[in-house]
Every structure is written in C-alpha cells, then in structure tokens.
Amino acid sequence: MLNGLDIEGDSPLHLMPVRGKLVLLFAAAIGLFIVSDLRILVPALGLSAILYLSTGIGFREALRRVRFVLFTVLLVAAANYAFHSLHEALVVFCRLSALVLLAAAVTATTSISAFMDEITRLLTPLERFGFVRAADVSLAVGLVIRFVPEIFARYGEITDAHRARGLPVRPLTTLVPLIILTLKDADTIAMAIDARGFRRH
Structure with missing residues (x-):
C-alpha cells in the first residue's frame, strides 16, 4: 500500500x-x-x-x-x-x-488523520441536530484522500501491462479495468469498515 x-x-x-x-x-x-x-x-x-x-x-x-x-x-x-x-x-x-x-x-x-479530526470537529454541531454523522463524513473524506495514490498506481500498472504486451494504451482499455478494480477495492473496504463497526448501517 x-x-x-x-x-x-x-x-x-x-x-x-x-x-x-x-x-x-x-x-x-x-x-x-x-x-x-x-x-x-x-x-x-x-x-x-x-x-x-x-x-x-x-x-x-x-x-x-x-x-x-x-x-x-x-x-x-x-x-x-x-x-x-x-x-x-x-x-x-x-x-x-x-x-x-x-x-x-x-x-x-x-495528514489524513488531521483532516479527519478537523472535519469531525467542524461537523459536530450539525451532528447534534441530526443532520449528519461527523465520524462517517470524516471517514469518507479520509478514504478518498488515502486511496487517490492507489488509483493512480493501479492506472500505472494497467498501462505498463498494456505496453508489456504490445497493446496500445487507449482510454477504454485502461479505464474499464481501473473502474472494476476500484469498485472491488471499495467493496472490500466497505465490508472491513462494517465488520469493525466504524459506521452505522
């Protein structure tokens, strides 16, 4: 990672x-x-x-x-x-x-943790009125920031695999597997979060 x-x-x-x-x-x-x-x-x-x-x-x-x-x-x-x-x-x-x-x-x-802590503090007043759950929002923001490098790394791996096989690097042939892999990672992360009780269902 x-x-x-x-x-x-x-x-x-x-x-x-x-x-x-x-x-x-x-x-x-x-x-x-x-x-x-x-x-x-x-x-x-x-x-x-x-x-x-x-x-x-x-x-x-x-x-x-x-x-x-x-x-x-x-x-x-x-x-x-x-x-x-x-x-x-x-x-x-x-x-x-x-x-x-x-x-x-x-x-x-x-740092990601600093972002999450600050967002939680800023949204806590809204949580008291039932508008949002501050921990869930901060977790979502932290995950987005954290996994941006992972997405770029996956894109690089896919393009390198295309070049190694002598295939042309085209948007359709790279974005489709990138989206599929990203969605699979998202499902895995969501299951891990729910298993640890970090958010309400």
Missing part, C-alpha cells in the same frame, strides 16, 4: 493549523470565482504554483500528482474557447488551475 499524499516538511503551510488551511482554501475559491480579470488571475496562478512547490515536493512529483486534473481543466478551457472566446478560456484555465494547485498544496501539507 502506498503512503498518503502528505509529505513531511517545515514550510509555512506545514506549520499552519488545519482549520486555517481549509478556511484559506475556501476563501481563495470564492475569490477566484468572483474575479474575471486576467491581470489578477494570472498572478494568482503563479502564486499558487509557487506555494505548491514551496511545500518541498519535487517538481516531477508535483506535476505527476496534478497532471490528470490539469489535463481535465485544459479540456474545459478548450471547450470554453470553442463555444465562447479566448478570454473566457484563459479565465477558466487560470481560475481552475490555481484552485487545483492550492488544493494540492493543502493536501501535501496535511
């Missing part, structure tokens, strides 16, 4: 409390979606990239973690260029890319 997405370090983001990072990320998301001026969004994207790299993660690893999401952002920007304008495409690309890099920076500097 792979480790989580967090890395050790002493950067300012590492030293910041989890709640402060989540509030900062939430405020940045609101600000990025309010602003449409490229004179602000382009520097914001550059600042997000600098903040992400300041966590101590290597450039190659940093790119590997976000390349798939950034490729998706690029497709969204291309669609906006096709149906709207170049300005709109650049705005969407800068806005979403900056948000992706900020989220990756927060994830890289926060």
